Amino acid sequence: MAQTQQAQWHVRPMAVGAEIVDFPAGMEERPGVQAALYDAWLTHGILLFRNIASVEQHLAISRCFGELEIHPVPEVRSKSNPYLIELGAPIAGGGRQPTVYSFDGETRINRIAWHRDTAYTPDICKGAMLRMLEVPDTAGETLLADTAMAWDDLPADIRAKLEHLEFKATIRTAHMSTLGRPGVFWKSVVLAGDADYPGNSELSRRDGAIDARYPSVIQPAVLTHPESGRKCLFLSPTYVDRFLGMEQEESDALLRRLTEHMLQPRYVYRHKWQANDAIIWDNRRFMHAGMGNRPGEPRFGLRTTLAGPLRTGRYFDENAKAVPIELTD
Numbered sequence: 001m002a003q004t005q006q007a008q009w010h011v012r013p014m015a016v017g018a019e020i021v022d023f024p025a026g027m028e029e030r031p032g033v034q035a036a037l038y039d040a041w042l043t044h045g046i047l048l049f050r051n052i053a054s055v056e057q058h059l060a061i062s063r064c065f066g067e068l069e070i071h072p073v074p075e076v077r078s079k080s081n082p083y084l085i086e087l088g089a090p091i092a093g094g095g096r097q098p099t100v101y102s103f104d105g106e107t108r109i110n111r112i113a114w115h116r117d118t119a120y121t122p123d124i125c126k127g128a129m130l131r132m133l134e135v136p137d138t139a140g141e142t143l144l145a146d147t148a149m150a151w152d153d154l155p156a157d158i159r160a161k162l163e164h165l166e167f168k169a170t171i172r173t174a175h176m177s178t179l180g181r182p183g184v185f186w187k188s189v190v191l192a193g194d195a196d197y198p199g200n201s202e203l204s205r206r207d208g209a210i211d212a213r214y215p216s217v218i219q220p221a222v223l224t225h226p227e228s229g230r231k232c233l234f235l236s237p238t239y240v241d242r243f244l245g246m247e248q249e250e251s252d253a254l255l256r257r258l259t260e261h262m263l264q265p266r267y268v269y270r271h272k273w274q275a276n277d278a279i280i281w282d283n284r285r286f287m288h289a290g291m292g293n294r295p296g297e298p299r300f301g302l303r304t305t306l307a308g309p310l311r312t313g314r315y316f317d318e319n320a321k322a323v324p325i326e327l328t329d
């Protein structure tokens with residue numbers, strides 16, 4: 001019987017990040033594979049996998065990069081597995097309905113402004129792996145920006161100014177509270193109210209209460225990556241309130257300038273999803289955003305979160321305590 005030659009899996013570098021090619025199910029269990037993947041991840045910062053056809057495979061590959069954590073926002077957790085969060089809702093229904101709004105004459109759902117995951121807590125997560133199960137025909141891309149490359153290109157005088165700078169950060173979930181912020185796409189957005197769209201996300205409705213659950217934190221503007229030693233511009237533009245020691249106006253101008261710098265196309269990977277693609281990002285190095293899709297088109301993803309714990313921050317009010325909630329239904 002003729003021997004079938006299995007293609008050797010390999011890492012294909014992209015302009016930003018890398019794709020893992022010909023990676024069959026179960027390959028992550030072979031000797032040396034986990035270390036090779038981890039090495040590629042540290043080198044490239046994001047890895048794209050194709051044909052991840054099961055939750056088990058998604059979890060197994062995620063675990064090659066570290067332990068998983070349960071996401072601090074219970075509303076987004078999957079009922080099927082606490083180590084997964086849900087993005088969007090399966091077209092078959094039953095899931096949370098997204099906030100709907102119009103932008104420049106087009107209506108989009110599931111838009112998520114530039115951020116790092118869990119950067120509104122003192123212990124930022126190490127990374128996350130998003131697998132897309134249902135994919136829209138148009139739009140719905142995810143963007144990921146390499147803030148280590150962005151740091152490397154900053155002029156020396158700006159780097160010196162940022163080296164010891166810190167900022168106050170607060171979670172923002174309601175689109176209204178992110179309007180006009182650097183790195184947000186919906187500057188001219190017309191928001192739909194709950195009356196028009198009764199399914200507007202629970203999280204947005206509870207935005208006031210969210211302050212008690214996630215008290216504001218202080219984070220450094222520059223993070224030395226604990227494994228690669230590379231410096232990263234450690235900003236989540238959507239969450240930044242103000243750089244410490246600056247008046248609001250000066251702080252806003254600096255944030256705008258840095259965000260514009262970080263979002264130059266040469267630092268950004270834009271992913272157009274196919275079903276069962278999965279991307280794992282290094283959250284210490286990359287920030288990311290969701291472009292949103294059209295209502296009526298499917299988009300549903302599941303995401304794991306890699307535990308840090310990396311204590312990069314501290315509470316702004318040193319006596320603050322996060323008051324967690326558990327959902328009852």
Ligand SMILES: O=C(O)CCC(=O)C(=O)O
Nearest residue numbers: 112130141142289290303
């Ligand atoms: O929906 C997207 O494209 C991005 C989602 C996101 O921010 C995340 O999974 O952490």
Ligand SMILES: [Fe+2]
Nearest residue numbers: 115116117288
């Ligand atoms: Fe995210």
